[in-house]
Amino acid sequence: MNTQTKTDTPLADGARTTMTMIQSLRSAMDVMLDRDENVVVFGEDVGYFGGVFRCTDGLQKKYGSSRVFDAPISENGIAGAAVGMGAYGLRPVAEIQFADYVYPAVDQIVSEAARLRYRSVGQFTSPLVFRMPCGGGIYGGQTHSQSPEAIFTQVCGLRTVMPSNPYDAKGLLIASIECDDPVIFLEPKRLYNGPFDGHHDRPVTPWSKHPLSAVPEGYYNVPLDSAAVVRPGKDLTVLTYGTTVWVALAAAEETGIDAEVVDLRSLWPLDLDTLVASVKKTRRCVVVHEATRTCGFGAELVSLMQEHCFHHLEAPIERVTGWDTPYPHAQEWDYFPGPERVADALKRTMAER
Template sequence: MSAQREPGPASTPMTMIQALRSAMDVMLERDDNVVVFGEDVGFFGGVFRCTEGLQAKFGTSRVFDAPISEGGIVGAAVGMAAYGLRPVVEIQFADYFYPASDQIVSEAARLRYRSAGEFTAAMTIRMPCGGGIYGGQTHSQSPEALFTHVCGLRTVMPSNPHDAKGLLIAAIENDDPVIFLEPKRLYNGPFDGHHDRPLVPWSQHPLGLVPDGYYTVPLESAAVFRPGAELTVITYGTMVFVSAAAAQETGIDAEIIDLRSLWPLDLETIVASVKKTGRCVVVHEATRTSGFGAELTALVQEHCFYHLEAPIERVTGWDTPYPHAQEWAYFPGPARVGAAFKRVLEAR
């Protein structure tokens, strides 16, 4: 079910970086079992400064640096979670999670089931993801489909500061392991897909106004980012704003669903929208083949077949290794997304 996105009465303009830091600050203050650690997250404050100042405030036993060993970081977090702590770990880039894949898939995701509920892995793994910073092949991947495939994991990707803070607090409080993916292109402002700089600063965007203190955005809840009647766009992360730009540039009245929580999925909101519009486009930055869009397309076909008036379209990244020199062509932009909108509306 979709959730309300309106900020509370006491709010502050924040970037997504500041909102994520605020969420960790709130939870470190509220719960002595919360610890934050990873590569350079302590004294340095993280490569993107998301944890800046937290070690100085909470001390080196609560916020600390770890060796450059993703398997060691996640493995230690699994043990901490089984002991009763709530670790929040940072993998410096999502591309670096592969050395920790065994700990994530074989240990964290299965701990509750294999212990018959005696132990839980209440841990959050933060990972900056996606391209747009000229980071090349090893700093730009979007591996969300690898996590949504694993039973026992929750996978979250916010598109804005308001949701980022509320979702991160909810993730830290959740008793299951949460993969928390943070689109790097959105750290400082929303993009329209045409430029390598934010379209506007978050301080000038409604969703950059973040409630002070504690609040949550429920996991498993999508949001209607843009109401519309002609077609439904199912998307998440940076592509929310690219899809909005495509709708504006084409003049098509598209309803844009921001998934926020990729798995478990808010199927109710998706189905209600597609049944209303009768047409659907799925947009994501990751590679097309076996991307999360394939699962979304299958679910829409299963639940909305008799309401569809046109084939479902997917707009995605290319089926290639990440192309450093052509990354702005690799990303779905407003032109590619808008062309899909037109094809779906013209289909009979």
């Protein structure tokens, strides 16, 4: 698998430390808690316990229980409190323990956080972040494994972000905390401790052996509306994000197809220029994501590429996604778009003449 990842964002200067994605997310919150006294971190078990995935471990001890604190088991309450905090000048980072738990809070996020700037004619903003571990890979079944990103990309006023590696995770989370808009920050659980190629239920390699685990210790950010070309190529373009970035890279290597893999990083606002330039260059496109197929975010990507690249395309655009079923606990690794399914799509696309 090609691990020489390229990015359109220059790497930050300064001392670097090898980090997992968990550690890089913690480092981002640590940096921002130190830089800005208005930043607060809260959610279920994020304080004394340090979070169910340990992303906030040690932050309460360092910054105190008034800035890093536990919340009741009430996602609606967490979201509503975050909206109020943001409106009155704080920059809350609210953790929803699993993305599956966000549904009781959707009204607060959609009706209040996303619309506050518009409803107040700019008098108030919602500078808040909702962190949510998403996707499968931990044998969590239907209530701990969902990928709800398409719900939020459709809402005007929200930004939706999903990193695929430790370097981007820290830079994107810092940029999200600094943003004056509400940000849905989705964290693929399968990537917390290392990249997956989709063949195994464990990382291909620990992050400690990957170049994108070399994370600057201090402050830097990755722009929220910037995609990254993680594998240059000329035969076709793969548009993807989160865990399936690594699946797409594995499929490209195994087929020998010179595929250009583009990591969206920010789902909305979308870096449309980078996507269109890539598809116009390669003239073929495959879209890959873990979420269900029908009305998944891939449908929007297909539509946009048809609108902007129709006269350049030499083959129909393919989609490789999760199934249109409730999350199948017993068939988790068949449900995921794996390298074999992605490779078949690459081959079909290349066979079109």
